[in-house]
Amino acid sequence: MTDLEMNWVLGTPALLGVAAGAIAVLLVLIMKFKVHAFLSLIIVSLLTAVATGIPTARLMPTLLEGFGGTLAGVALLVGLGAMLGRMLETSGGAQVLTDALITRFGERRAPIALAVASLMLGFPIFFDAGLVVMLPIIFAVARRLGGSFLGYAFPSAVAFSVMHIFVPPHPGPVAATGLLGADVGLVLIFGLLVALPTWYVVGHLFGGYVGRKYDIPVPAILRGSTGDFTEFASAPRVGIIMTLLLLPIGLIFLNTGLNMAATAGLVSLDDAWVQVLRAIGETPVALLITVVLAMALLGWKKRKSATLVESVVDSALGPVSAVILITGAGGMFGGVLRASGIGTALAESLDAIGLPVIVAGFVIAALVRIAQGSATVALTTTAALLQPVVMGSPAFNPVELAAIVLALAAGSVFAGHVNDSGFWLVSRFFGMDTKTTLKTWTVGQALVGIVGFTIAAAIYLLASLL
Numbered sequence: 001m002t003d004l005e006m007n008w009v010l011g012t013p014a015l016l017g018v019a020a021g022a023i024a025v026l027l028v029l030i031m032k033f034k035v036h037a038f039l040s041l042i043i044v045s046l047l048t049a050v051a052t053g054i055p056t057a058r059l060m061p062t063l064l065e066g067f068g069g070t071l072a073g074v075a076l077l078v079g080l081g082a083m084l085g086r087m088l089e090t091s092g093g094a095q096v097l098t099d100a101l102i103t104r105f106g107e108r109r110a111p112i113a114l115a116v117a118s119l120m121l122g123f124p125i126f127f128d129a130g131l132v133v134m135l136p137i138i139f140a141v142a143r144r145l146g147g148s149f150l151g152y153a154f155p156s157a158v159a160f161s162v163m164h165i166f167v168p169p170h171p172g173p174v175a176a177t178g179l180l181g182a183d184v185g186l187v188l189i190f191g192l193l194v195a196l197p198t199w200y201v202v203g204h205l206f207g208g209y210v211g212r213k214y215d216i217p218v219p220a221i222l223r224g225s226t227g228d229f230t231e232f233a234s235a236p237r238v239g240i241i242m243t244l245l246l247l248p249i250g251l252i253f254l255n256t257g258l259n260m261a262a263t264a265g266l267v268s269l270d271d272a273w274v275q276v277l278r279a280i281g282e283t284p285v286a287l288l289i290t291v292v293l294a295m296a297l298l299g300w301k302k303r304k305s306a307t308l309v310e311s312v313v314d315s316a317l318g319p320v321s322a323v324i325l326i327t328g329a330g331g332m333f334g335g336v337l338r339a340s341g342i343g344t345a346l347a348e349s350l351d352a353i354g355l356p357v358i359v360a361g362f363v364i365a366a367l368v369r370i371a372q373g374s375a376t377v378a379l380t381t382t383a384a385l386l387q388p389v390v391m392g393s394p395a396f397n398p399v400e401l402a403a404i405v406l407a408l409a410a411g412s413v414f415a416g417h418v419n420d421s422g423f424w425l426v427s428r429f430f431g432m433d434t435k436t437t438l439k440t441w442t443v444g445q446a447l448v449g450i451v452g453f454t455i456a457a458a459i460y461l462l463a464s465l466l
Contacts, residue, residue: 010053012345019342019371022048026333026418030434037424037434038322041329045336052340066335070421071328074128078324078425079317080287081132082221084244084294086316091298092233093241094140100238101141110141111211115155115203119196121245122163124253126170128425129283130160133248135429142218149218150440151211153430158203158444165375165413166198166406166452167191169260172379173409177263179383180390182401184263190402190459194410198451202444210440219431221319229312234302244294248286255281323428330421334373337419343372347385358407358460361386362453365411373419379412399463406456414449417442 010018022044029040045066049059088094105113114137121130134156142152168174168188177187254277261267267274279285291313299309337343347364355363361382369378383405390396390404416423417438427437 010340012342012349015052015340015342015345016371018048018051018340019337022051022333022337023418027434030418037427038326038329041326041333041418045329045333048333048340049336052336052342054336054339058339062336062339063332066339067328067332069335070331071324074327074331074421074425075324076284077129077287078132078320078327080284080291081129081135082316082320083291083313084133084287085136086312087232087291087294087298088136088241088244089139090229090232090312092235093244093298094136095144096235096238097137097241097245098140098144101137102144107145110145111152111155111207112204114138114141114152115159115199115207118156118159119163119199121249122160123167124169124256125160125249126252126283127160127164127422129248129252129287130164131157131425131429133245133287134160137245139218148211148214149216149430150214150432151208154207154210154440154444155199155203157426157430157441158207158448159199161413161445162195162199162203162448162452165379165409165448166195168263169256172376172412173405174260174263175376175380176383176405176408179380179387180401180405182405183398184260186398186402187405188260190399190456191406191409193459194406194452194455197455198448201451202447206444206447210444214432214436214440216431216436219429221323221429221431229308229315232299232304232308232312234298234304236298236302240297244290244297247293248283248290251281251286251289252283253281254278255283255286257281323425326424326428327421330373330419330424334419334421337372338374338377343368343377343381346371347381357386357389358404358457361404361408362411362449362456365408366414366449369412369414369416373416373421375412375416375420375422379408382408382411397463400460403456403460403463407453407460410449410452410456413445413452415442415446 026040026044029035029043030037045063049062054062101113102110118130118134121134138153138156142149164170165172168177168184168191173187173191174184177184258267258274258278262269269275295309295313300306347368353360364385365378365382368381369375372378390401396404418434423437423441426441427434432440
C-alpha cells in the first residue's frame with residue numbers, strides 16, 4: 001500500500017468527518033451560493049486534501065492525478081462520442097432512426113425500446129461510452145414525442161448502469177470474480193438474472209415516476225453552438241445509421257470478450273492476434289474508427305466538402321467541454337478521498353464487525369462507494385478484503401460464490417453522488433442541476449444497489465438450501 005492510499009495522520013472517525021464535511025461544503029457552494037460546479041469541486045478537493053493530511057509535496061500531484069486519471073478515461077470518449085452524435089444529428093440520421101423506431105414499436109413503447117437497445121448495447125460497452133453513443137437517438141426520440149427528457153433518458157442510463165456493474169465482461173465483476181475464485185460463466189448468468197429485474201424496477205418503474213415528476217427539457221448539448229449546417233443533411237438510410245451505432249459495440253466486444261475468454265483460460269493474452277484485436281477494441285480506438293467512418297459515409301460519400309465536414313465535427317466539441325471539465329473535477333474530488341485512505345480504513349474497520357459474508361460485503365462496498373465515489377474501487381477493495389474469508393472456506397458452493405460477487409457489485413453502485421465522476425456526466429448531459437440529479441440519479445443508484453442485493457441474497461439463500 002502506497003503513501004497515497006493510506007492516511008497516517010487521521011483515524012477512521014476523523015476521516016469520515018472530513019469526508020462528510022467536504023461533501024456538505026460542496027453541496028452548499030453549488031446549491032446555495034451558486035458557485036460553478038467546476039470551481040466548487042476544485043476548491044473542496046484542495047481543502048479536503050489539506051484537511052486529511054496529504055503532505056504538501058504531494059498536494060498538487062494528488063489533485064492532478066485524480067483529475068488527469070478521470071480525463072484519460074472520459075475526455076476521449078465524450079469528445080469522440082460528441083463528434084459522432086453531432087454528425088448523426090446534423091445529417092438527419094438520428095431522425096431517420098427515430099422514425100423507424102417509432103414506426104416499429106409505437107410512440108407509447110418508445111422509452112422501453114430505447115432501454116432494451118441500451119441493455120443489449122450495454123453488454124459489451126462501458127457505461128459512459130454506451131450512454132454517449134445512445135444520446136443522439138434518445139434526444140431525437142424525446143424531441144419527436146415530447147414530454148420530460150428524463151422519461152426517455154433515465155431508463156436507458158439505468159440499463160447501461162446495471163449491465164456495467166453486474167455483468168461480465170465489465171471490469172468490476174470480472175475483477176471480483178477472479179479475487180473470490182468464482183466461476184465467470186455463473187457470474188455472467190446470474191448477473192443477467194440480477195440486472196434485468198433490477199432494471200425493470202429502477203429503470204422502468206422508478207424511471208417512469210421521475211419522468212412524470214420532473215419536467216426536464218431536451219438538452220441542446222449535441223446540437224452545437226455555432227454555424228448553420230443544413231447542407232450537411234442528407235437523410236441517410238437506416239442501415240448506415242445502425243452500422244455506425246453497432247460498429248463501436250462490435251469492436252469493443254473484441255476487447256472485453258477476449259479479456260473474459262482469457263480469464264476463463266480459453267485464449268492467451270500473450271498471443272499477437274489477441275493483442276491486435278484487443279487494441280482495435282479499446283473504446284477510444286473503436287470510437288475513433290467509427291467517427292472516421294461516419295465522416296466518410298455521412299460527408300465525403302455524399303459529396304460534402306471537407307471543410308463542411310470538418311466544421312460539423314468541430315462544432316461538437318465546444319458544448320461538451322464543460323461536461324469534460326466538470327467530470328474531471330469530480331474525479332479529482334474522488335481521487336483526493338481515495339488518496340486520504342478513507343475507503344481502505346472504513347472497509348477494514350467494518351470487516352471486523354462479523355456480519356455474514358454476503359451482508360458484510362454489500363455493506364462494506366456500499367459505504368466505500370459513498371465515501372470515495374468509484375464503484376470499481378469499492379468493488380475491488382471489498383473483494384480483496386473478503387478474499388481470505390471466502391477463499392479459505394470450502395463451505396461456499398459455486399452459486400453462492402457468484403451470489404457474493406453480485407452482492408458486492410450491488411453495494412459498489414449504491415447511491416453515487418457528488419464524489420463520483422459519473423454523477424456529473426449524467427447531470428450535465430441530462431441538463432439537470434445538482435439538486436435534481438441527487439433526487440433522481442442518486443436515489444436511482446441507491447435503488448439499484450438495494451434491489452440488486454435483494455436478488456443476489458435470494459440466490460445465495462436458495463443455493464445454500466439446495
